[in-house]
Amino acid sequence: MARKTHTATAVAIGLGIALAATGCAGGGSAGGSGGGASGGKVTLTVWENATPGPGAEYWRQAAKEYHALHPNVTIKIQLVQNEDFDGKLQTALNSNSAPDIFMQRGGGKMQAMVDAGQIQPLDLTATDRANAGAAALAGNSIDGKVYAMPTDTQPEGVYYSKDLFKKAGIASTPTSMDALEADVAKLKAINVAPIAVGAKDAWPAAHWYFNLALRECSRDTMQQTAKSLKFTDPCWTKAGEDLASFLKTSPFQKGFLTTSSQQGAGSSAGMLANHRAAMELMGNWDPGVIASLTPNQKPLPDLGWFPFPAVPGGQGDPTAIMGGGGGYSLSKNAPKEAFGFLEFLVTKGQQEAYAKDFYTIPVNKDAQAVVTDSYNISALQAFNKAAYTMQFLDTEYGQNAGNAMNTAVVNLMAGKGTAADIVKDTNAAAAKG
Amino acid sequence: MRLEIAVMSGPAILMFLAFVIFPVALAAYYGFYRWHGYGPPTDWTGLNNYRLILTDPAFQQVLEHNALILVLSLVIQGPVAIVLALLLNQKIRGRSLIRVLIFVPYIISEVIVGTGWSLILQRGGAFNDLLQHIGLGSLQADWLADSKLALWTLMALISWKYIGFAVILMLAGLQSIPDELFEAAQLDGASYWQIQRRITLPLLGPTIRIWAFLSIIGSLQLFDLVYIIWGQYVSGTAGTSTMAIYMVSQGRDAGNYGYGSAVAVVMFLISLVVALLYQRFVLRRDLRGAVTEGAAR
Numbered sequence: 006m007a008r009k010t011h012t013a014t015a016v017a018i019g020l021g022i023a024l025a026a027t028g029c030a031g032g033g034s035a036g037g038s039g040g041g042a043s044g045g046k047v048t049l050t051v052w053e054n055a056t057p058g059p060g061a062e063y064w065r066q067a068a069k070e071y072h073a074l075h076p077n078v079t080i081k082i083q084l085v086q087n088e089d090f091d092g093k094l095q096t097a098l099n100s101n102s103a104p105d106i107f108m109q110r111g112g113g114k115m116q117a118m119v120d121a122g123q124i125q126p127l128d129l130t131a132t133d134r135a136n137a138g139a140a141a142l143a144g145n146s147i148d149g150k151v152y153a154m155p156t157d158t159q160p161e162g163v164y165y166s167k168d169l170f171k172k173a174g175i176a177s178t179p180t181s182m183d184a185l186e187a188d189v190a191k192l193k194a195i196n197v198a199p200i201a202v203g204a205k206d207a208w209p210a211a212h213w214y215f216n217l218a219l220r221e222c223s224r225d226t227m228q229q230t231a232k233s234l235k236f237t238d239p240c241w242t243k244a245g246e247d248l249a250s251f252l253k254t255s256p257f258q259k260g261f262l263t264t265s266s267q268q269g270a271g272s273s274a275g276m277l278a279n280h281r282a283a284m285e286l287m288g289n290w291d292p293g294v295i296a297s298l299t300p301n302q303k304p305l306p307d308l309g310w311f312p313f314p315a316v317p318g319g320q321g322d323p324t325a326i327m328g329g330g331g332g333y334s335l336s337k338n339a340p341k342e343a344f345g346f347l348e349f350l351v352t353k354g355q356q357e358a359y360a361k362d363f364y365t366i367p368v369n370k371d372a373q374a375v376v377t378d379s380y381n382i383s384a385l386q387a388f389n390k391a392a393y394t395m396q397f398l399d400t401e402y403g404q405n406a407g408n409a410m411n412t413a414v415v416n417l418m419a420g421k422g423t424a425a426d427i428v429k430d431t432n433a434a435a436a437k438g
Numbered sequence: 439m440r441l442e443i444a445v446m447s448g449p450a451i452l453m454f455l456a457f458v459i460f461p462v463a464l465a466a467y468y469g470f471y472r473w474h475g476y477g478p479p480t481d482w483t484g485l486n487n488y489r490l491i492l493t494d495p496a497f498q499q500v501l502e503h504n505a506l507i508l509v510l511s512l513v514i515q516g517p518v519a520i521v522l523a524l525l526l527n528q529k530i531r532g533r534s535l536i537r538v539l540i541f542v543p544y545i546i547s548e549v550i551v552g553t554g555w556s557l558i559l560q561r562g563g564a565f566n567d568l569l570q571h572i573g574l575g576s577l578q579a580d581w582l583a584d585s586k587l588a589l590w591t592l593m594a595l596i597s598w599k600y601i602g603f604a605v606i607l608m609l610a611g612l613q614s615i616p617d618e619l620f621e622a623a624q625l626d627g628a629s630y631w632q633i634q635r636r637i638t639l640p641l642l643g644p645t646i647r648i649w650a651f652l653s654i655i656g657s658l659q660l661f662d663l664v665y666i667i668w669g670q671y672v673s674g675t676a677g678t679s680t681m682a683i684y685m686v687s688q689g690r691d692a693g694n695y696g697y698g699s700a701v702a703v704v705m706f707l708i709s710l711v712v713a714l715l716y717q718r719f720v721l722r723r724d725l726r727g728a729v730t731e732g733a734a735r
Contacts, residue, residue, distance in 0.1 A: 092690075095475050113693070121477025207671035260561025262583035262672050271557070404474075404693030412671050412687070419583070419675035437490055437688070437697045438472070 047342045048079045050104040052094065053333075054087040055363075063362035071349050078342045098123045103336035105343040109153035111145060111331045112396055113403025118334070119147050125335045126150040127344065136351040141368040144330045144396055153332030154347040156356075157365040159288045160312075160388040161212065161327045161397075164295070164380060167307040169197055169283040178311035182251065185314045189256045192283045198258035201273035201282035203266025208399060209273060210261075210418055211411040212286050212327070213251075214427065215398045218244035219327050220316035224393055227321075231401055234435045236428045240320055245417060245424025247316060252418060258282055262419055267294050274298055278305055286313070288328065288397075292380060293364050304364075310380035312387040322392040330368075330396070405438030406431050462706065469700035474693050487700035496674070497701075500684045503589070503677065508657035510593050511600075512650055518597070519604035519649070520642070524634065526605065527612045537609075541602035548599075552666030555595055556582065582667065588676035595663060600656070604649050611645030612638065644724045651716055658709050661686075681705050 051068070055061045061084055068080035083104065085093055090108065097103045098118065109115055109124075118124045127133075129151055134142065141155035165178070173192045179185040192199040204210040218227070222240035230236060258264065258276060265272050274291060276282035278298035285291065296304040315323040333350065335343050349355060356372035359365070366376055366385050376385055388394070399407025413430040416422030422430075469487055471479035491497050526537055543551065558564045559581040566578045581591045615638065623633050661682035664673050670687035673679035685705060689698015717725070 098476060099478075117474045117476040117693070123476060205669045205672050207669070260580055260583060262580075262675070263556065263560050263668070265669075271560070271562075404691075408687070408692035412674060415671045416675050419585070419672070421585070421675045434692065437487075437694050438474070438692070 046077050046079070047340055048081060049106060049339070049343050049346060050081050050083060051333075051346075052083050052085050052090070052104040052107040054085055054090050054108055056087075057084065059362040063358055066358065067350065067355060070355075071346055074349075075342070075345065078345070080346060098336065101338075103338070105336060105339035106333055106346060107336065109145070109331050109334040110400065111153065112400030113405070113407065114400070115145070115152055115334070116147060116403065119152060123337055124152055125337055125339065125344075126152055127154060127335070127347065130348070133348050133351065136348075136353075136356075136369045136371075138368050138370060140394060141330055141332075144328075144394065145332045153334045154350060155330055155332040155368045156350055156359055157289070157330070157363065157367055158388055158394075159290070159328045159330050160366070160384045160391075160394070161216070161286065161288045162310050162312045162384055162387065163284050163286050164277065164291050165284040165309050165311065166277065166280055166305070167309045169195070169280060170309075173197075173283070178309070179314050180311075181315050181317065182247070183317075186251070186254050186256070189254050193255075197280070198276060198282040200256045200258070200284045200286070201264070201276040202257045202261050202285070203264050203273035204257075204262045204415055204418055205265045206267075207411040207415050208397075209266045209285075209287070211399060211414040212397070214244055214248050214410070214414045214417075216286065216313040216327050217247045217251075217316060218321075218398065219325055219395055220244075220313070220319040220321045220323065221247065223320040224322070224325070224395070227395055227401075234402060234406055234432075236431050241428050242424045245414075245427045248414070249417060249424055257418075262415070270298060272298070277308075289365050289381070289384060292378065296364075304378075308378075308380050310383040324387070324390055324392045326388055326391040326394045327397060328388070328394045330394075402431075403438065406434050409434030465699040465702045465706075467699075468696050469703050471696040472694075473696035475695040479696060481696075483696070487697050488704070490697065491701055491704055497681075497684060499674075500679050500681050504658055504660070504680050506589065507593070507596070507660060507680070508654055511596060511653050511657050514593060514597050515601050515604050515653065516646065516650065519601055519608050520639075520646070522601070522605045523608035523612055524638070527609060537605075540605050543599045544602040544606075546599075548662040549666055551595070551599055552663050556667040559591060583672065583676055585675060585677045588668070588678050592664065592667075592678045595667075596660075599663070600653070604653070607645055607649050608642065611642045615641045647720055647724060651713075651721065654712060654716065655709060658712065659705070681708075 051064065053064060055064060061082075064082040064084075068082050071080055072078060091110070091114070094103070094107055098121075103123070115124070127150075129137075129142070133154075137155050141158060142151050145151055145153040145155050163178075169192065170178075170188075173188070173195045175188050175191055179188050189199040202210050202213070218241060221244040222230075222238060226238045226240060230238070230241075258273075258281075261273075264276075267274050269275055270279055273282070273285055274287075274294045275298040277285050278295045279300065292304060292308060295308065296302065299305055312324075312326065333347055335347070350359070351369055353369055353371045356367035356369035357375045360367040360372060360375050364378065364381070366381055366388065367373060373385060376382060395401065399411055401407075402410070410427060410431045413422055413427040416430075417424065417427060468479060470482060470484060472481040472483045472486075473479035522540065526533055526540075530536075561580050561583070565581065569575060569577050579587055581587055619637050619641075620633060623637055628636070659682055660680045664678050664680055664683055665686070668676055668678050670679070670683050670691060673683055681701070682705065685698055685701040688701055689695055692698075
C-alpha cells in the first residue's frame with residue numbers, strides 16, 4: 006500500500022512537471038515545414054485565440070478572401086482557447102511543429118522567442134508601415150526590428166456606467182485622482198460599489214499600480230527599467246504609496262480579493278454589466294466581456310470610457326496611455342507567403358472588418374471611421390492625443406518580473422505588504438529568471 | 439515464460455517510464471538551468487535554483503502552510519472519522535443513507551466543490567446571508583480573504599471533503615475485526631468503552647496508519663482546492679498557499695520553468711523522505727509479511 010501511494014506521489018509530481026515543463030500537450034497541426042519554400046501551392050496554419058462567434062468568423066472570412074486573391078495559398082485557421090494558448094504554442098515552437106502564423110502577446114514573451122530564434126523579423130514595406138502606424142509597430146519591435154504585425158490598439162482606461170454616474174450626481178468624468186476619490190464617495194452614497202476589480206486574477210488589480218506608475222514615472226525611467234530590470238527610481242515606490250492612499254477610501258467592492266475578473270455575474274466585469282459597480286479599469290477587450298455578462302447578453306447601452314486620471318506632481322505625461330497591442334508573428338520556418346497574409350491583415354478593408362467583429366479600434370487610421378461606440382470613440386480620441394503609450398508592465402518587464410509585481414500589488418491591496426515591498430519583490434524575482 | 443512476462447508487463451512498464459520516470463528525470467535536468475521555456479535550456483546555473491528556493495521566504499511560508507495543513511488534517515479528521523465509523527458500524531436506522539451522505543463530498547470533483555464553496559463563502563455569498571437571516575449577523579466575515587480565517591475555512595472544506603474517505607476506510611477496517619472477539623469480551627463483562635479501547639482501536643491500528651499515510655501525502659501535495667478557490671495570488675495573502683501552488687506560480691505563471699522544475703524536485707524529495715520514514719518507522723509492523731523478501735515465508 007505504501008509503495009503504491011508512493012508511486013502515486015511520483016505520478017502526480019511527474020505529471021505536474023511534465024505539464025509545467027511542456028505546457029499542455031500540444032496538438033500542433035503540421036505547417037511551416039516548407040522552410041521558406043515559395044511558388045506552387047502553399048498551405049498556411051494560423052493560430053489565434055478568438056472565441057467562437059463574430060471574431061472566429063472574421064478569421065474564416067479573411068482566409069477565404071486571401072485565397073481568392075492568391076489561389077495558390079490556402080490558409081487554415083485554428084482557434085486555440087486563450088488560457089491554453091501559451092502552453093500549446095510553447096510546445097509547438099520547441100518541437101518544430103509551430104504554426105506559420107500565430108497570435109503574439111509581445112513584451113517579455115516575444116523577447117524570449119526572439120532570443121531562442123523561433124520567430125522571423127518582418128521586412129515591412131512603406132505601405133505596410135503606413136497601414137499599421139508607427140506607434141503600434143513600435144510596440145512590436147525589439148532592437149529596431151518588427152517581430153509582429155499589429156492588428157488593433159488596446160488603450161486602457163476606466164469603463165464606467167453613465168447611468169450610475171448620473172444617478173450619483175457626477176457631472177463629468179474625473180481627470181485627477183482627487184476628483185476620482187470624490188466620485189467614489191458620491192457613488193457609495195447611492196449604494197453601488199464605486200469600482201470593481203478582479204483581484205483574484207491579480208493582473209486587474211496590478212493595472213491600478215501600472216497606471217499610477219505611468220503617471221509617476223517618466224517615460225525614460227520606464228524604458229530604462231525594461232533594460233536593467235532594476236526598479237530603483239523612487240517613482241516606483243511613490244506609485245505604490247499612491248495606491249495605498251487611494252485604498253484608504255475603500256474604492257473597490259467588498260471582497261474584491263476573491264473576485265475573478267471575467268467569469269460570471271459575480272466577476273468584476275459582471276458587476277459592471279449588472280449595474281452593481283460603476284467603474285472598472287480595463288483594456289479594450291472589456292466591452293465585449295461586459296456584453297456577454299449583461300442580463301440579455303447585449304452590449305451595455307450606457308457604457309462610457311475615460312482615461313486614467315492625472316496624478317499631481319508625477320513625472321509621467323498625463324496624456325500617456327497604458328496599452329497592450331499584440332500582433333501576429335511568423336515562426337522561423339514560415340514560407341514567405343505567410344508574410345503576405347500579415348500584410349493583407351492591415352489593409353483598410355480587413356481592418357474595418359476586424360474592428361467591427363472584435364468591437365475594437367483598428368491600427369489602420371483609414372479604417373478608424375468604423376469606430377462608432379461612444380466608449381471606443383473616447384478611447385480613440387485619448388489614444389490619438391497621447392504623448393506616448395506604454396505596454397502593460399507585466400508584459401513590458403517580462404513574465405518573471407511581471408508576475409512578482411502583480412503578486413506584490415495584491416499583497417499591498419490585502420494589507421499584507423507595502424509600497425516598498427513591490428519594488429523589493431520585483432527586484433528579487435529578477436534573480437530567479 | 440520470460441516472453442510472457444515481457445509481453446504482459448511491457449506496455450505498463452513503457453507507460454510508467456514515459457509518463458513517470460522520464461518527466462521526473464526531465465525536471466531534475468531542467469532544475470539546473472535558468473530557462474524560460476522557449477528553445478532548449480542553455481543557461482546552466484548548477485544548484486542556484488535550489489539555493490534560491492531554500493532561501494526564499496515565500497517558500498518557507500508555503501512549507502509552514504503545508505505542515506499546518508498536514509497536522510490539522512490528522513488531528514481533525516482522524517478522531518472524527520473513527521467516531522463516525524463506530525457509530526455507523528452499529529445497526530441504526532438510515533445507516534446506508536448516512537454513509538452515502540458522508541461519502542458524497544469525496545466523489546464530487548474538486549473543481550465543482552471549489553467553485554461551489556467559493557460562491558457560498560465569498561463576502562456577499564449565501565453563507566453570510568444565512569447568518570444575517572438567522573440573527574447571527576455579527577458573525578459575518580470574509581471567510582476566504584481574511585487571513586485569520588482563511589486557513590480554517592480551508593481546513594473545514596478539506597475535512598468535509600475527505601472525511602468520507604476516512605470513514606469508509608475505517609468501516610472496512612472495523613468489519614475485518616472478528617465478531618468473536620467482541621462476544622468473548624462481552625462474556626467476560628467488558629464495558630462498551632473497554633471494548634473500544636482494548637479491542638477495536640488496536641485492531642483498527644493498521645487501517646488508521648494507512649489512512650494517516652494517505653492523508654499526509656495528500657496534504658503535502660494539496661493543490662486543486664486551493665487553486666480553484668483562492669488562485670495562486672490571493673492564496674499567498676490569505677495564508678492558504680501550498681508547495682504545489684508555489685511551483686505553478688513560480689514555474690508556469692512567472693515563466694521560470696527551470697526554477698519551477700527545481701521546486702517540483704524539492705517537493706518530490708520531501709514527499710519521498712516522508713514516505714520512506716513513515717514506511718520505516720510507522721508501517722514496519724503492518725508490512726511485515728505483506729512484502730515478500732526472497733524465499734522468506
